[in-house]
Amino acid sequence: MRLTTKGRYAVTSMLDLALHRDQGPVALAGISARQDISLPYLEQLFAQLRRHGLVRSVRGPGGGYYLGKELEVISIADVIEAVNEHTDATRCRGKGSCQRGQTCLTHHLWAGLSDQIRDFLRNISLADLVARDDIRNIALHQDERVRQDLQPLVALVNE
Numbered sequence: 001m002r003l004t005t006k007g008r009y010a011v012t013s014m015l016d017l018a019l020h021r022d023q024g025p026v027a028l029a030g031i032s033a034r035q036d037i038s039l040p041y042l043e044q045l046f047a048q049l050r051r052h053g054l055v056r057s058v059r060g061p062g063g064g065y066y067l068g069k070e071l072e073v074i075s076i077a078d079v080i081e082a083v084n085e086h087t088d089a090t091r092c093r094g095k096g097s098c099q100r101g102q103t104c105l106t107h108h109l110w111a112g113l114s115d116q117i118r119d120f121l122r123n124i125s126l127a128d129l130v131a132r133d134d135i136r137n138i139a140l141h142q143d144e145r146v147r148q149d150l151q152p153l154v155a156l157v158n159e
Helices: 005-019 028-035 039-051 076-082 107-122 126-130 133-158
Strands: 055-058 064-067
Touching (some): 028 039, 028 133
């Protein structure tokens, strides 16, 4: 099993959205700045997340994204699956055709690991992560870094 950048970025951006949900619609540009994820890539991810009902968008000035469901019901597995990622550790994608069309010696081992990973991720919600002090502290540091990065630009505009 290999969780790609796509799955990691989807989880990271959804967690960022959840952490900033009380500020109104969250702009992808803000997530991009805080998480160092390119804006075009976020747009692609959020199109998939929107199709799965995990986010909803608001257009126009001051627009952005809201969570499409309550924090407590969005699992990390939901987010990963919404962007077409898999948590399957088998070579055969669970079909049992790993070795010349037959089940290999270790198929059941890797299938069991896949089940454990899926269950683990299904039992962690965005609410669980938002409640963690370590995650909230990291988010505060990211917000401060972005504010500091923007200060020179704001000073130029105000001159």
